[in-house]
Ligand SMILES: [Zn+2]
């Protein structure tokens with residue numbers, strides 16, 4: 001993510017001005033949803049919107065193509081076309097004829113979609129960051145139907161493997177794992193991290209920095225700790241350094257190689273979705289749900305706050 005951020009630094013984004021009618025309609029839309037609603041009703045508006053964005057999109061593509069990670073250049077890809085989406089829907093309806101394009105399928109509704117459910121169980125590999133389908137390969141299967149590829153080619157295909165660690169703390173190579181059964185349990189964001197703070201955390205360590213980071217994955221707030229009290233200037237510098245940081249739970253701030261005493265600022269090595277640190281509440285920051293970081297109104301005296309969506313989770317007493 002930080003490489004991508006590099007590419008986007010110093011880039012101002014501006015779309016092309018469209019004709020007056022388009023601009024008038026566009027000015028009434030203040031979100032992507034309302035833009036989409038207007039585009040649904042008016043095909044002219046839709047093509048004008050696409051035109052007005054095309055320059056800035058090609059500018060971004062050019063910039064991103066110049067970025068590299070470990071000597072490999074980035075490859076931007078283009079969003080699915082209307083035809084691609086129609087094709088996918090037609091295939092999906094072949095899997096389960098009760099599917100309807102206007103109706104969104106949530107996990108709750110899944111049990112009601114028997115055929116889709118059977119398909120997902122039968123030949124799909126669902127992971128946190130990926131979704132893969134590989135037919136079972138049987139010529140008589142009625143769930144995923146026989147493969148159309150030549151048998152030899154079909155048999156040489158495998159689903160993408162999950163990361164598997166080696167004993168020295170690195171990950172096994174893709175080549176080594178391809179074709180072997182793996183599961184998602186070694187996903188980096190799930191790993192137990194052994195190291196924690198290099199000192200035993202107190203409220204003073206929190207107050208010394210008086211700043212938090214929000215995880216991009218789970219949106220939980222994580223405290224920053226420092227042994228010495230940061231000056232106003234150090235806080236400004238720290239804030240600048242983390243402003244564009246794509247932070248995820250447990251990521252060490254030391255990776256930023258910050259100068260001077262800022263290199264002595266730490267986050268606790270916790271996982272995504274783990275409850276908010278108790279020192280957050282000791283520091284008397286804005287009351288939020290300990291499980292999901294939503295703002296809460298009621299703050300009970302003897303237990304940590306839980307929002308109405310998390311009220312069924314176990315109570316954490318003070
Ligand atoms: Zn099958």
Ligand SMILES: [Zn+2]
Nearest residue numbers: 215218249272
């Ligand atoms: Zn997280």
Ligand SMILES: [Zn+2]
Nearest residue numbers: 289292307310
């Ligand atoms: Zn909650």
